[in-house]
Amino acid sequence: MEVNTRVLPGAVYGNSLDRVLGWARKYSIFMYPFVTACCGMEYMSVASSHYDIDRFGAGLPRFSPRQADVLMVVGTVSQKIAPVLKMIYDQMCEPKWVVSFGACASVGGPYDNYATLQGIDRIIPVDIYIPGCPPRPEAIIEALMKLQHKIQNQKHELFAGSELKNTFK
Amino acid sequence: MEIQQLQENLSEHFTDKIISCIIDKDHVVLTANVDNLYAIFLELKSELKYNFQMFMDLTAVDWLDRQPRFDLVYHLYSVELNHRLRIKIPLIEGQAVSSVSGLWSIADWMEREIWDLYGIKFSGHPNLKRILMYDEFKGHPLRKDFAYDQRQPLIQDAWPSRPFQVNVKGLKIHRPGNDV
Amino acid sequence: MSEKNSKREVFLPAANHMALAMGPSHPATHGIVRFNLILEGERIIESTTDIGYLHRGFEKMVERSTWNQAIIYTDRLNYVSSMINNVGYCLAVEKLLDIEVPTRGVYLRTIMSELSRVADHMTCVAAQVMEAGAMSAFLYCMKAREWLWEIVEMVCGARVTTNWTRIGGLMADVTPDFNDAIRERIPRLREVIDELDKLITKNRIFYDRFRDVGSMTKEEAIDYGFTGPCLRATGVPFDVRRDTPYLNYDEFDFEIPIGTQGDVYDRYLMRMFEMEQSLRIIEQALDKLPEGPVCVDDKNITLPDKPSVYGSIEGLMNQFKLIMDDHGIKPPPGEIYQAVEGANGELGFYIISTGGDMPYKCRCRPPCFPMTAAMDKMITGQLISDIVPIFGSINMIGGELDR
Numbered sequence: 062m063e064v065n066t067r068v069l070p071g072a073v074y075g076n077s078l079d080r081v082l083g084w085a086r087k088y089s090i091f092m093y094p095f096v097t098a099c100c101g102m103e104y105m106s107v108a109s110s111h112y113d114i115d116r117f118g119a120g121l122p123r124f125s126p127r128q129a130d131v132l133m134v135v136g137t138v139s140q141k142i143a144p145v146l147k148m149i150y151d152q153m154c155e156p157k158w159v160v161s162f163g164a165c166a167s168v169g170g171p172y173d174n175y176a177t178l179q180g181i182d183r184i185i186p187v188d189i190y191i192p193g194c195p196p197r198p199e200a201i202i203e204a205l206m207k208l209q210h211k212i213q214n215q216k217h218e219l220f221a222g223s224e225l226k227n228t229f230k
Numbered sequence: 231m232e233i234q235q236l237q238e239n240l241s242e243h244f245t246d247k248i249i250s251c252i253i254d255k256d257h258v259v260l261t262a263n264v265d266n267l268y269a270i271f272l273e274l275k276s277e278l279k280y281n282f283q284m285f286m287d288l289t290a291v292d293w294l295d296r297q298p299r300f301d302l303v304y305h306l307y308s309v310e311l312n313h314r315l316r317i318k319i320p321l322i323e324g325q326a327v328s329s330v331s332g333l334w335s336i337a338d339w340m341e342r343e344i345w346d347l348y349g350i351k352f353s354g355h356p357n358l359k360r361i362l363m364y365d366e367f368k369g370h371p372l373r374k375d376f377a378y379d380q381r382q383p384l385i386q387d388a389w390p391s392r393p394f395q396v397n398v399k400g401l402k403i404h405r406p407g408n409d410v
Numbered sequence: 411m412s413e414k415n416s417k418r419e420v421f422l423p424a425a426n427h428m429a430l431a432m433g434p435s436h437p438a439t440h441g442i443v444r445f446n447l448i449l450e451g452e453r454i455i456e457s458t459t460d461i462g463y464l465h466r467g468f469e470k471m472v473e474r475s476t477w478n479q480a481i482i483y484t485d486r487l488n489y490v491s492s493m494i495n496n497v498g499y500c501l502a503v504e505k506l507l508d509i510e511v512p513t514r515g516v517y518l519r520t521i522m523s524e525l526s527r528v529a530d531h532m533t534c535v536a537a538q539v540m541e542a543g544a545m546s547a548f549l550y551c552m553k554a555r556e557w558l559w560e561i562v563e564m565v566c567g568a569r570v571t572t573n574w575t576r577i578g579g580l581m582a583d584v585t586p587d588f589n590d591a592i593r594e595r596i597p598r599l600r601e602v603i604d605e606l607d608k609l610i611t612k613n614r615i616f617y618d619r620f621r622d623v624g625s626m627t628k629e630e631a632i633d634y635g636f637t638g639p640c641l642r643a644t645g646v647p648f649d650v651r652r653d654t655p656y657l658n659y660d661e662f663d664f665e666i667p668i669g670t671q672g673d674v675y676d677r678y679l680m681r682m683f684e685m686e687q688s689l690r691i692i693e694q695a696l697d698k699l700p701e702g703p704v705c706v707d708d709k710n711i712t713l714p715d716k717p718s719v720y721g722s723i724e725g726l727m728n729q730f731k732l733i734m735d736d737h738g739i740k741p742p743p744g745e746i747y748q749a750v751e752g753a754n755g756e757l758g759f760y761i762i763s764t765g766g767d768m769p770y771k772c773r774c775r776p777p778c779f780p781m782t783a784a785m786d787k788m789i790t791g792q793l794i795s796d797i798v799p800i801f802g803s804i805n806m807i808g809g810e811l812d813r
Binding site: 094095096097098099101102103105106109110111122124136137139141142145146149171172174175176177194195197 | 433434435436437440441442462463464465466467470471482483486489490533548549552553555556559569570571808809812
């Protein structure tokens with residue numbers, strides 16, 4: 062069980078390459094909306110013209126995990142679909158971030174029972190939690206902006222997870 | 231058909247096969263034995279004066295402190311004649327019920343759901359597997375003796391919940407495991 | 411995962427057949443239905459539908475909550491038109507208690523049910539045509555849905571999961587600008603429906619994709635237990651508002667559109683016509699909306715108003731007796747099945763009470779369950795690209811299907 066050391070909140074790296082990569086990556090977010098339940102309605106609202114997330118650069122959802130960088134888990138995750146979620150997370154390439162949208166994805170919501178996973182952070186690491194049942198679109202936009210701040214300020218490894226890392230210092 | 235008339239007709243038609251036929255608020259409720267189930271349903275569907283072509287709902291009730299333990303509750307509706315019927319079948323635990331999926335196609339999935347959540351077997355069902363829970367789940371969750379939070383996760387906790395706090399000096403974080 | 415896979419069933423297709431799992435996390439299956447397909451080229455030879463990926467234990471949670479607390483679980487059933495679920499559950503419990511909600515409460519419930527129905531049909535049509543390629547129609551529908559949700563927010567504070575009705579009435583009366591707010595939006599909604607109509611109804615692409623795809627005959631539809639727009643598209647004039655009237659639908663003048671072929675195009679047209687009929691009902695109800703209380707005047711059921719709770723001992727005791735555990739509303743022992751017309755069809759609540767403060771059983775009869783069960787039949791023999799419009803037309807809502 063390794064501890065995730067690649068992202069530390071609030072830390073600012075002075076490396077200008079990190080800042081440039083952060084700037085580029087935060088304004089070109091391709092999200093994978095893993096939509097299951099009621100929060101999907103607010104996701105549809107926030108992606109539409111009234112509360113637009115396209116103006117943040119996050120307008121195009123990619124429906125394949127290989128092409129996405131933000132996994133947005135929207136709605137209740139039941140025990141039955143948890144292996145599917147883990148498989149999708151594993152299929153995404155670095156760099157990737159996870160947003161847990163809604164109370165059900167963050168902690169299981171009002172469903173404390175045999176069928177519901179009590180929070181997706183039991184199986185995948187989460188970067189941003191959005192509370193609400195369902196969260197208002199303004200809350201989602203604020204969370205997106207916090208994610209952008211996090212992306213800007215984190216260390217961006219050029220060869221994350223590849224064997225070229227040891228050759229290129 | 232009006233409720234009064236329906237209740238009288240049904241009582242006369244099925245006198246020996248049913249336990250009772252009463253009016254409960256706005257529904258006619260027929261209580262029958264599990265052995266006569268298929269014959270009763272066949273007649274209810276094919277007789278033109280009843281014409282229950284639509285299988286509305288199937289559910290089960292678990293009366294934990296009573297024998298027989300379960301009550302299967304069927305709701306039927308006739309689109310042509312606009313009348314409804316509720317049929318209750320008391321069952322003891324482990325008793326198998328003959329499936330009506332040959333008469334109405336939707337009974338297939340509804341009976342699978344009852345098997346999944348209550349554990350009542352249907353004989354003659356083409357495909358009696360779990361439908362709402364996953365196949366590896368043990369037990370039947372809607373029974374009254376199944377606690378609400380008996381979780382059987384497919385994936386164990388693979389990630390610490392708060393990775394950032396694990397290295398905080400002097401603070402011991404106890405991670406509660408899953409309830410298995 | 412691989413050890414688990416070996417215990418599952420494996421499809422063994424013939425030499426030129428391919429097995430494909432159109433898996434649970436797919437945009438066209440709305441995230442929670444899996445189609446296990448066996449394909450020959452693009453044509454589907456056999457398919458099996460797997461559901462249950464959103465089973466959240468609705469019945470088990472309701473058995474652990476009091477009668478009024480269960481309302482929050484009901485509005486997460488059909489979360490696109492959540493007020494209809496609230497109304498259905500409360501009507502069932504009120505029949506058990508044998509009480510009558512005052513007229514103003516009944517009218518408000520009707521108006522908001524119809525508003526939710528318009529929102530649901532709009533979302534269904536938007537999703538259906540977006541998945542078939544019309545991105546701008548989706549955005550127009552979402553814009554219109556925001557106007558409806560502004561009204562919903564004005565009435566109960568939340569946009570999606572409303573938790574609005576209470577047993578014996580409503581959460582609270584509406585604000586004074588309710589009437590004007592709705593009347594101002596109805597012509598705008600009619601314009602949006604008109605725009606959708608112009609974009610899609612006579613469009614060659616959608617006609618070719620929707621016509622004669624996923625047809626069901628009357629007998630097959632009744633055999634599968636279809637209700638709602640999908641049944642009316644086949645030609646059967648069954649509407650719970652007409653045949654088993656509840657609330658005050660028998661006072662209003664509205665038509666029930668009926669289709670001919672029962673295919674995806676007819677279901678789309680059903681929803682478009684029904685939106686117009688719902689707007690008619692709302693206008694008629696707003697004209698006749700009476701003044702008066704919205705909750706039944708019974709101390710054992712309705713919460714007292716806040717000034718008397720904080721100002722007098724009787725009010726405080728009344729509040730205590732209704733809120734605390736093991737006190738509260740206790741319907742007499744009995745059972746009831748109440749059917750309401752949800753946006754998808756007949757939404758039934760079968761509730762059993764044993765005289766306690768928590769329901770003994772609360773079963774929801776999901777309207778989209780029969781349609782999803784018939785998916786295997788509807789898509790066999792069609793092409794893969796037909797799955798998307800067919801599945802979009804049955805308006806499968808996961809919260810209701812899997813409960």
